[in-house]
Amino acid sequence: xxxxxxxxxxxxxxxxxxxxxxxxxxxxxxxxxxxxxxxxxxxxxxxxxxxxxxxxxxxxxxxxxxxxxxxxxxxxxxxxxxxxxxxxxxxxxxxxxxxxxxxxxxxxxxxxxxxxxxxxxxxxxxxxxxxxxxxxxxxxxxxxxxxxxxxxxxxxxxxxxxxxxxxxxxxxxxxxxxxxxxxxxxxxxxxxxxxxxxxxxxxxxxxxxxxxxxxxxxxxxxxxxxxxxxxxxxxxxxxxxxxxxxxxxxxxxxxxxxxxxxxxxxxxxxxxxxxxxxxxxxxxxxxxxxxxxxxxxxxxxxxxxxxxxxxxxxxxxxxxxxxxxxxxxxxxxxxxxxxxxxxxxxxxxxxxxxxxxxxxxxxxxxxxxxxxxxxxxxxxxxxxxxxxxxxxxxxxxxxxxxxxxxx
Numbered sequence: 502x503x504x505x506x507x508x509x510x511x512x513x514x515x516x517x518x519x520x521x522x523x524x525x526x527x528x529x530x531x532x533x534x535x536x537x538x539x540x541x542x543x544x545x546x547x548x549x550x551x552x553x554x555x556x557x558x559x560x561x562x563x564x565x566x567x568x569x570x571x572x573x574x575x576x577x578x579x580x581x582x583x584x585x586x587x588x589x590x591x592x593x594x595x596x597x598x599x600x601x602x603x604x605x606x607x608x609x610x611x612x613x614x615x616x617x618x619x620x621x622x623x624x625x626x627x628x629x630x631x632x633x634x635x636x637x638x639x640x641x642x643x644x645x646x647x648x649x650x651x652x653x654x655x656x657x658x659x660x661x662x663x664x665x666x667x668x669x670x671x672x673x674x675x676x677x678x679x680x681x682x683x684x685x686x687x688x689x690x691x692x693x694x695x696x697x698x699x700x701x702x703x704x705x706x707x708x709x710x711x712x713x714x715x716x717x718x719x720x721x722x723x724x725x726x727x728x729x730x731x732x733x734x735x736x737x738x739x740x741x742x743x744x745x746x747x748x749x750x751x752x753x754x755x756x757x758x759x760x761x762x763x764x765x766x767x768x769x770x771x772x773x774x775x776x777x778x779x780x781x782x783x784x785x786x787x788x789x790x791x792x793x794x795x796x797x798x799x800x801x802x803x804x805x806x807x808x809x810x811x812x813x814x815x816x817x818x819x820x821x822x823x824x825x826x827x828x829x830x831x832x833x834x835x836x837x838x839x840x841x842x843x844x845x846x847x848x849x850x851x852x853x854x855x856x857x858x859x860x861x862x863x864x865x866x867x868x869x870x871x872x873x874x875x876x877x878x879x880x881x882x883x884x885x886x887x888x889x890x891x892x893x894x895x896x897x898x899x900x901x902x903x904x905x906x907x908x
Contacts, residue, residue: 701754
């Protein structure tokens with residue numbers, strides 16, 4: 502066929518990508534597009550399309566709705582989040598090329614959300630890649646942020662003027678522009694995820710997804726499917742293929758929270774991704790390359806777990822290339838009042854109330870507490886006092902009820 506069908510010519514915007522598991526179908530579509538006018542490339546499936554979209558800029562994706570590796574609705578939902586500028590066009594393989602029924606998937610999804618799109622939201626609530634990095638980026642241009650990585654300024658959303666926190670921020674800014682694996686160690690409530698978000702926001706991957714996996718919150722029987730994904734029919738109940746959370750972090754950052762809780766069997770499978778950047782889904786022999794920056798966080802002593810044969814030594818050394826140790830709040834009490842004022846200001850803004858202040862007695866009480874629950878305990882204490890203060894502009898000492906420290 503020497504000329505493109507009018508429908509295709511109208512739908513195509515810029516360079517196009519043709520995604521289908523059938524090579525003959527891809528060639529059939531490609532022949533219908535004038536090569537002199539529009540540059541076109543091919544993808545052998547949904548995962549291959551995601552990889553090519555992350556590597557090059559395309560204006561249009563011509564998508565075969567019958568994919569072998571991914572559910573098409575899930576793929577479209579993912580593309581809408583990662584590549585909103587791409588025009589997705591669904592191709593009807595049952596129609597002749599001259600009368601191809603082209604449907605703009607983006608318009609269809611906006612007017613009538615698919616069940617898989619909703620399931621994607623419910624399945625992965627921790628997928629922070631739907632929130633744009635602008636929420637965490639400073640107002641300065643991205644290039645300036647990377648260029649000033651050695652400065653000791655605070656990380657986005659991180660509050661702390663102590664020498665210890667200034668050192669943490671300096672190290673985090675140093676490592677942010679690189680792809681070096683980072684291990685963040687600290688007690689529960691010290692802000693490990695905030696540090697990871699800060700590193701992601703200051704990195705060259707800031708516009709990519711930031712995916713959090715809480716290794717302690719997912720049952721061991723489901724962990725492999727959640728991390729690596731699965732194909733249709735891989736196990737009982739696998740009615741459709743699904744991307745794993747590692748794959749969802751392609752082009753961005755993957756945070757493995759509470760990594761010390763990973764079972765040994767999963768550590769061996771994770772090691773291949775850490776070493777080779779390859780992911781193999783359940784029920785499939787195919788390997789997919791995933792480009793994701795890895796950050797791990799834990800409140801456990803991983804070296805002790807290595808000695809106890811509960812954590813693989815080779816995995817530990819690959820995760821801890823650049824360790825960051827977050828101190829407990831009791832060792833940096835000079836940060837208590839700045840943190841308390843920050844939380845109080847956010848509560849006032851969220852509630853639409855005038856600014857509230859801490860009384861002198863309340864400030865002394867906060868400084869005297871040992872904060873076994875760290876920053877999270879302080880945040881909850883401020884929120885409770887804020888509620889008890891009602892319409893008063895001043896937070897008093899009696900508004901606080903410090904819990905007894907666990908033995």
